[in-house]
Amino acid sequence: LAKTTQPISMDSYEGQEVNITCSHNNIATNDYITWYQQFPSQGPRFIIQGYKTKVTNEVASLFIPADRKSSTLSLPRVSLSDTAVYYCLVGALSAGAGSYQLTFGKGTKLSVIP
Amino acid sequence: KAGVTQTPRYLIKTRGQQVTLSCSPISGHRSVSWYQQTPGQGLQFLFEYFSETQRNKGNFPGRFSGRQFSNSRSEMNVSTLELGDSALYLCASSLWNGGADEQFFGPGTRLTVL
Numbered sequence: 001l002a003k004t005t006q007p008i009s010m011d012s013y014e015g016q017e018v019n020i021t022c023s024h025n026n027i028a029t030n031d032y033i034t035w036y037q038q039f040p041s042q043g044p045r046f047i048i049q050g051y052k053t054k055v056t057n058e059v060a061s062l063f064i065p066a067d068r069k070s071s072t073l074s075l076p077r078v079s080l081s082d083t084a085v086y087y088c089l090v091g092a093l094s095a096g097a098g099s100y101q102l103t104f105g106k107g108t109k110l111s112v113i114p
Numbered sequence: 115k116a117g118v119t120q121t122p123r124y125l126i127k128t129r130g131q132q133v134t135l136s137c138s139p140i141s142g143h144r145s146v147s148w149y150q151q152t153p154g155q156g157l158q159f160l161f162e163y164f165s166e167t168q169r170n171k172g173n174f175p176g177r178f179s180g181r182q183f184s185n186s187r188s189e190m191n192v193s194t195l196e197l198g199d200s201a202l203y204l205c206a207s208s209l210w211n212g213g214a215d216e217q218f219f220g221p222g223t224r225l226t227v228l
Contacts, residue, residue, distance in 0.1 A: 032214050043118070043204050043219025044157070087157060091213025102147065102213055104157035 004088055004105035011111045018075045020108050022088035025069050033064060033071045034089040038107070044087060047073070075110075083112045116140065118207050118220035126226045132193040135223045139186050139207030145169075146188040147217065148180060151202040160203075163188050164210075192225075200227045 005023040012018045024033070032051055036044035048055055050062040050071070061074040075082060091102040119138045127133050139146050148160040159172040163182035180190040186207070192199055202222045208215040 034213075034216075036217075036219075041221070043206070043221055044217075045219065046216040049216065089213075102159045102162075104149075104159070106156040 004090055004103055006086075006088060006105040006108045008106070009109040009111065011113060012078055013113050014079055015077050018078050018082075018110060020073045020075075020086055020088075020110070021070055022073070022105050023070045024088070024090045024103075027068050027090055031068075031090050033062070033068075034091065035060070035062065035071075035073045036087045036089060036104075038085045038087065047086075078110075078112050080112050080114060083110060085109050118205060118218050120203075120205050120220035120223050122223060123221065124224045124226075126228065127195050128228050129195055129197060131195050132191065133195060133225060134189055134191045135203055135205075135225075137188045137190075137205030137207075137220060139188070139205075140218055143207035143209055143218070144186055145208045145210055145215070146182055146186060147206045147208075148188070148190050149204040149206065150174070151204055151222070152200075157204070160190065195227045197227050200225060 032049055034049040035047040037047050038044040048057055048060045048062045050064050052064050052068060055062045063072040085107040087107045088105045118140055121136045137146060145164045147162040150158045150160055160174055160178055161171040161180055162169050166182045177193045180188060182188045202224050204219050204222045206217040206219045208217045
């Protein structure tokens with residue numbers, strides 16, 4: 001069961017790039033790494049997912065080193081609306097009868113300052 | 115496409131009672147996962163259902179149970195409520211596998227145990 005560790009909080013000014021790193025030392029071979037964003041009083045929302053190397057979509061990039069023991073979510077040019085809690089999730093693919101564990105980090109509270 | 119819906123949104127119960135929460139996944143999604151979110155523990159995986167079968171269970175006592183119906187709708191039940199069960203209960207649906215697929219979260223049910 002992969003344990004994940006993230007910084008508790010981060011502050012950033014508007015327009016800056018923000019990098020949030022998640023450590024997952026005992027990640028399993030079949031685990032994917034997924035990042036979610038959560039606003040108060042809402043359920044988490046998918047941002048990006050990757051398995052290895054770099055993934056980029058319209059809102060973020062995800063960097064995963066070769067050993068996959070950590071991952072970094074990169075948010076380019078943040079705005080006030082990016083103020084939220086960001087979670088990394090490490091999960092295994094089901095295999096056979098389908099048995100996997102999903103482990104969320106405790107979340108990183110990002111505060112964007114004008 | 116309708117999102118994940120959860121009912122009720124808010125619930126107040128007293129110790130010793132039991133409660134049933136309901137989740138309707140996105141149409142076509144077969145995997146439904148449940149999470150408990152508290153300020154101290156963050157997001158914790160309760161269990162996941164796929165095709166009416168519990169495919170995996172997190173580290174919660176047997177008082178927490180669930181089921182999934184043929185239309186993929188899911189319910190979770192908590193018996194003999196304790197004060198510590200006060201939390202936001204989130205349901206998430208995905209096509210096949212919550213670990214490898216994007217999960218879509220509902221708004222949650224806020225349970226308060228008095």
